[in-house]
Amino acid sequence: MSQDDKDSCKVFNSESNEEPEDIRNNKRKNQKRSSTTNRITKEGYIHLIEDSLNTFKLAPSPIPNKVAVHFRKHIGKINQQCSYCGAAKDEYVVPEVKFNLIGKTAALLGYKVACKTCEMISDLRHLNNSMAKDIVHSSENMKSISQHFQKVNELQHGHETALRNAISKYRGYIHSNHKMRKRLANAVHRSIKRGTESSYGRFTGTEFYMAASSPSVDNDTPCLGVARMGRKKKMTTHVPVSSIVLAHNNRINAVSMAINMQKILKNKKISPQAKEYWRHWILKEVPNLNGAMMSQLICSLVDLRMVYPDIIRVCILKLEDILASNNTTDILEAAVSILTVPRIHSIISLQDIKRCVYVVISQVHEATGEILLRLTQAYTSMLLHDLVTVHELGSLIQRTITHPDAVRVIKSNINPMVELLKASTTYIEYIGDGPGHVGDITAFIRHNILPVLFEDVYELTAEQVTDAVVFLDKANVVVDRNTLVLCSQRFVRDAPQFAITAMLQFHNAMINMGYIDPKAILTLITTLPRRTQSLDSVEHILALIRIVQTANLQSEYMNEFILEQLMQIGYKVGKKHKIAFENMKNNFVKDCINLLDL
Numbered sequence: 141m142s143q144d145d146k147d148s149c150k151v152f153n154s155e156s157n158e159e160p161e162d163i164r165n166n167k168r169k170n171q172k173r174s175s176t177t178n179r180i181t182k183e184g185y186i187h188l189i190e191d192s193l194n195t196f197k198l199a200p201s202p203i204p205n206k207v208a209v210h211f212r213k214h215i216g217k218i219n220q221q222c223s224y225c226g227a228a229k230d231e232y233v234v235p236e237v238k239f240n241l242i243g244k245t246a247a248l249l250g251y252k253v254a255c256k257t258c259e260m261i262s263d264l265r266h267l268n269n270s271m272a273k274d275i276v277h278s279s280e281n282m283k284s285i286s287q288h289f290q291k292v293n294e295l296q297h298g299h300e301t302a303l304r305n306a307i308s309k310y311r312g313y314i315h316s317n318h319k320m321r322k323r324l325a326n327a328v329h330r331s332i333k334r335g336t337e338s339s340y341g342r343f344t345g346t347e348f349y350m351a352a353s354s355p356s357v358d359n360d361t362p363c364l365g366v367a368r369m370g371r372k373k374k375m376t377t378h379v380p381v382s383s384i385v386l387a388h389n390n391r392i393n394a395v396s397m398a399i400n401m402q403k404i405l406k407n408k409k410i411s412p413q414a415k416e417y418w419r420h421w422i423l424k425e426v427p428n429l430n431g432a433m434m435s436q437l438i439c440s441l442v443d444l445r446m447v448y449p450d451i452i453r454v455c456i457l458k459l460e461d462i463l464a465s466n467n468t469t470d471i472l473e474a475a476v477s478i479l480t481v482p483r484i485h486s487i488i489s490l491q492d493i494k495r496c497v498y499v500v501i502s503q504v505h506e507a508t509g510e511i512l513l514r515l516t517q518a519y520t521s522m523l524l525h526d527l528v529t530v531h532e533l534g535s536l537i538q539r540t541i542t543h544p545d546a547v548r549v550i551k552s553n554i555n556p557m558v559e560l561l562k563a564s565t566t567y568i569e570y571i572g573d574g575p576g577h578v579g580d581i582t583a584f585i586r587h588n589i590l591p592v593l594f595e596d597v598y599e600l601t602a603e604q605v606t607d608a609v610v611f612l613d614k615a616n617v618v619v620d621r622n623t624l625v626l627c628s629q630r631f632v633r634d635a636p637q638f639a640i641t642a643m644l645q646f647h648n649a650m651i652n653m654g655y656i657d658p659k660a661i662l663t664l665i666t667t668l669p670r671r672t673q674s675l676d677s678v679e680h681i682l683a684l685i686r687i688v689q690t691a692n693l694q695s696e697y698m699n700e701f702i703l704e705q706l707m708q709i710g711y712k713v714g715k716k717h718k719i720a721f722e723n724m725k726n727n728f729v730k731d732c733i734n735l736l737d738l
Contacts, residue, residue: 197224197292197293198224198225198258198261198262198289198292198293199261199262199293220253221253222253222254222255222258223252223253223254224252224254224255224258224292225255225257225258225288225291225292227255227258232253232254232255232256232258232259233251233252233253233254234251234252234254234258234259234262234263235251235252236251236252257284257285257288258288258292260285261285261288261289261292393421393425394418394421394422394424394425395422395425395426395429395433395437397418398418398422398437398440398441398444398446399433399436399437399440401440401444402439402440402443402444403443405443405444406443406444407443410444410445410446415446418446419446419448419450419451422437422451423450423451423454426451426454426455426458427454427458429455429458430462430469430470431459431462431468431469431470431471431472431473431474432469432470432473432474434455434458434459434471434474434477435470435473435474435476435477437455438452438455438474438477438478438481439477442481442482447481447487449487449488452478452481452484452487452488452492453488453492455474455478456478456488456492456495456496456499459471459474459475459496459499460495460499463499463502463503468503468506471499471503472499472500472503472504472506472507472511473511475496475499475500475503476500476511476514476515476518478496479493479496479497479500479515479518479522480514480517480518484522485522485525485527490527493522493527494527497527497528500515504536504539507543508545508546509540509543509544509545509546509547509548509549509550510545510546510549512536512539512540512543512546513540513546513549513550513556513559513560515536516533516536516537516540516559516560516563517559517563519532519533519536519563520533520562520563520566520567523566523567523570524566530567530570530571530576531576533563533566533567533570534567534571534576534577534578534581535577537560537563537564537567537577537581538577538580538581540560541560541580541581541584547588550588550589551588551592554592554593554600554604557589557592557593558593558603558604558607558608560585560589561585561589561593561607561608561611562607562611564581564582564585564611564615565607565610565611565614565615567581568581568582568614568615569614578615582615582617585611585615585617586617590608590612590617590619593608594608594623594626597626597627597630598630600630601637602634602637602638602639602642603639603642605627605630605631605646606638606642606645606646608627609627609645609646609649609650610645610646610649612649612653613648613649613650613652613653619653621655624650624653624655625657627646627650628650628655628657628659628660631643631646631660631663632657632659632660632663635663635664635667636667640668640671640680641680643664643667643668644680644683644684644687645683647660647661647664647687648683648686648687651686651687651690651691656690656691658691661687661691661693664687665693665695665697665698668684668701669697669701677709678709681702681705681706681709684702685702688702
């Protein structure tokens with residue numbers, strides 16, 4: 141036997157640990173191929189899709205079918221050539237969408253004219269239907285589509301083979317990531333939503349795309365992307381544009397969105413990213429606003445919890461510009477809206493508030509009754525923070541009670557009555573015995589407001605009853621005893637409806653007017669300890685001690701309750717105060733009386 145035959149007849153010895161060299165080489169190649177396949181990551185797969193989409197002049201679009209239905213248009217025969225193959229008199233318009241699959245965003249760039257075959261290639265749904273028809277009816281429809289695809293994209297045989305090899309290489313990985321592909325499609329669907337056009341653009345992940353067209357009535361509101369960012373899908377509510385009635389203006393878009401989304405997004409959480417986008421575009425559009433739009437914007441920002449200092453400052457600057465141009469329509473209402481923002485003193489500086497007050501003073505002669513009442517409420521709040529003087533508040537109240545329209549508004553509803561009552565109480569408490577409008581204000585309230593309020597005490601809320609009784613005390617209004625008896629009976633019946641502060645104010649006012657009802661005091665003693673909220677301030681405790689002392693109430697139960705509240709405050713403020721409170725334990729009532737100097 142020749143040497144070649146011997147070599148060819150060599151048999152692998154199973155007992156040996158050695159393997160033939162050709163087997164080892166094949167194993168190395170397989171391991172290298174498997175390791176290369178295993179190194180394919182999700183990002184690599186996404187880049188592969190994007191590269192494939194960007195390579196072709198015409199390729200199937202990854203738009204989900206539900207979204208594609210709203211994007212595609214059939215406009216009939218037009219005298220334009222196909223943007224892909226150059227066919228004349230085409231009748232389809234297909235969307236050109238830019239995708240960022242990693243960022244999960246999509247933007248509609250525009251539309252292109254397409255013939256029927258090119259439109260079919262760009263639609264995956266049509267391709268699937270064509271493939272199904274070929275299988276069922278043994279037609280060659282897909283063959284003609286494939287030839288048209290190669291012709292439009294100018295594919296040579298080598299390129300086609302390379303593409304097929306690439307697809308076959310990654311086919312297993314692509315099929316194993318069906319869930320990821322579905323998640324990406326859902327993200328794209330949420331980004332572009334169901335609508336082809338938008339008057340102010342749409343929020344898509346980390347990008348903001350603008351469109352110049354006006355919104356369609358049949359489309360869903362694109363603004364809902366703001367509420368959708370950072371929230372779960374089940375919390376999203378779709379509201380049609382027809383129910384919101386968006387006012388289209390080429391220059392005022394984000395502001396209109398804030399105004400019209402006020403009721404929908406009120407008391408709902410909006411993500412910080414969406415708020416930041418919104419704030420950015422509102423700042424750009426505020427210089428184009430008029431007084432009426434600015435007033436609506438401020439009210440909307442309060443409900444949306446988006447009152448930013450820079451927006452308020454820009455609004456004040458705009459009001460000053462309008463005032464200088466002598467076109468002062470509706471700027472008073474806008475300025476009042478700014479001043480009535482809750483805690484406005486902590487949002488903007490004192491200088492900005494004074495500039496806004498200057499706008500109000502210059503236009504207050506044009507104020508209606510409703511605006512005067514709102515302004516009175518704002519002045520009352522600002523007086524507590526020394527932003528306006530007590531004489532300015534008194535002059536405003538005097539103007540309000542002498543304004544025919546304001547008087548009509550006050551007499552028509554209880555709420556304006558109570559607001560004027562609270563403002564008058566604050567003014568009387570601040571002015572004291574000094575010169576002012578106390579007499580005129582007290583006379584107006586005594587003749588026009590108090591008879592209506594005390595006509596049926598049980599129709600009022602607990603807060604309104606407290607405000608009325610406190611005014612009687614501060615203004616030294618002489619009232620018959622039956623009125624005080626009715627108020628006391630109302631407290632006994634509905635004590636749980638009164639807040640802790642209202643309880644203490646009510647009883648202090650009744651004691652100051654010389655009326656002490658044992659049932660009301662007993663109700664106070666039994667109600668306070670059962671409240672989950674404790675007396676969290678020394679002022680509350682001192683007011684309660686004064687009530688107990690003035691009513692000559694001997695109650696060990698109440699003394700222990702007050703002591704516990706004092707000790708809780710002591711633990712809150714520190715050891716030093718806690719020791720001081722513990723030293724008061726032995727002779728508690730006597731020390732409290734000396735502290736009050738009673």
